[in-house]
Amino acid sequence: MKETKYHSYVVGELPEGCKLCVNGAKLVLFTTGICPRECFYCPLSPWRREDVSYANERPIKNVNDIIEEAKIQEALGAGVTGGDPLSRIDRTVKYIRTLKENFGKRFHIHLYTTGLLATKENLEKLYNAGLDEIRFHPDIFNPNSNIFQKEIENIKGAFDFEWDIGGEVPAVPGQEERIKWYAEFLDKQGAKFLNINELEFSETNLDALLSRGLRTVSDESSAIKGSLKSGLTILEWGEKNTSLNYHLCTAKLKDAIQLKNRLKRMAKNVARPYMEITQDGTLKFAVAEYENLMELYDLLVNDAKVPEEWLYLNLKKRRIEMPIEVAEELVDAIEGDVKFYVVEEYPTWDRIEVERIPLL
The missing domain is CATH 3.30.70 (Alpha-Beta Plaits)
Structure with missing residues (x-):
């Protein structure tokens, strides 16, 4: 395990999508706020929990808005997020195709999904549209639910396609064993990586996190106390017990590196x-x-x-x-x-x- 110059921690190599993201070169493509799950730690703002679409901060009225925003940013790729983008699969596929047609095959696109809607049909649509990397975020903190069991089965189906597959979950203090279970599952299936995010307070998850006894590291930070330590514990364990690549994405990386680099790319063009x-x-x-x-x-x-x-x-x-x-x-x-x-x-x-x- 080593610390990166981006204030994060890595075991092995950064996922391809992360390499572009830390340099501010990834367009944030928010396809819908609709999601089949309600995670207690979801940081999504109230106005984005609806069926709305954004390219970075720009509302999407048509695909030209996506193209324009990508050009202003000088983006080299896109991260497709939500909600769950698969909740509006045809819209998501249309956006991915648009980016590939306008910026070429080397324009790297990764996507986040819960896995619940990752049916064989939907996965095939994403793959044919040109998706390069898919990141699964199943409900690992509720292992006995029917939703979780369906997500796990759907994730297995993603390995029938030739793209990079990984997981992405928050470092919830006290839930290290569940994250380890997920890491072992991914490793057994042949996944490439597991990303772990430092958990942060937001306007919408504040009450849920406080009710679970979670607190911030300081009055000046939104990062959850113990989350970084939890993530480091997983990486140390994962390096010894799995063959996965790991990336612990910190709150500092998002605020001090990723956002700043994206703003710099945009500023010179506007x-x-x-x-x-x-x-x-x-x-x-x-x-x-x-x-x-x-x-x-x-x-x-x-x-x-x-x-x-x-x-x-x-x-x-x-x-x-x-x-x-x-x-x-x-x-x-x-x-x-x-x-x-x-x-x-x-x-x-x-x-x-x-x-x-x-x-x-």
Whole structure:
């Protein structure tokens, strides 16, 4: 077992999908929020627990949205997720085919599924569409349920196809023996890897995790206390007792590495000339806000003599965007109720604002 430069831990090799993911090169293709299971640790936000589709943060209205988002990200692959993508199998297959047709066979696509809907027919559809890697997440923490037994039988059927097969489960403290059982099952079937994710609190799983006595490692972190240790225990055991590759994906990897690298890839393709790209891949620029934007725009161009190419009238957010240096010169020169700010945003479709500092 060794620690990677991505703040994660690995036994053997990283799965192909993970290699691209840690570099921010995987499009997150959320095909539906519908899922046949209700896992107590599911972190999915309320608005995504419906039959909705997203390419990263962009809502999908048609397949062109997927293509556009992949181009902006300069994606080299996609991770198909949900919900359970197999809940809307024809939509999922359509999206996979679209990506392969537009970006070629080398565009690597992996998919997550519970296994419950992984019938022979559905698996064949995915394989024929060009899926490269499939990751199963059965209900291993409820081994006596009928759902779990069906999932296990369906997983066995996936080995009739020539693609990479693995498992992916959260490191739930106290459930190490169940994860070990799953690792042995995968190893016996001939799977390639088992990914283990550090468990985290979210808005939707908070009560369920607290009721089970789970707590965060600190007030500043969403990671569950004991989850990382649990995952490391599995990797140490797995290295000695199975032939699987293992990857322990930490909360720090997701926040400090994967997301940042994806933002950097996107920022250079969406940044306007007046925007600065920060080390974290966010966009930094200045804005002016005023009740009558057209009046303000006319004032800046005709009276303050600001070149029009330095200004962007953003009617949707009701502001005028500009270089920070320009705003710093204008803040003392423009009288009235005009307010100037330096803002920092994600370069994503939803342009989430992460910081706003008033210029005084």
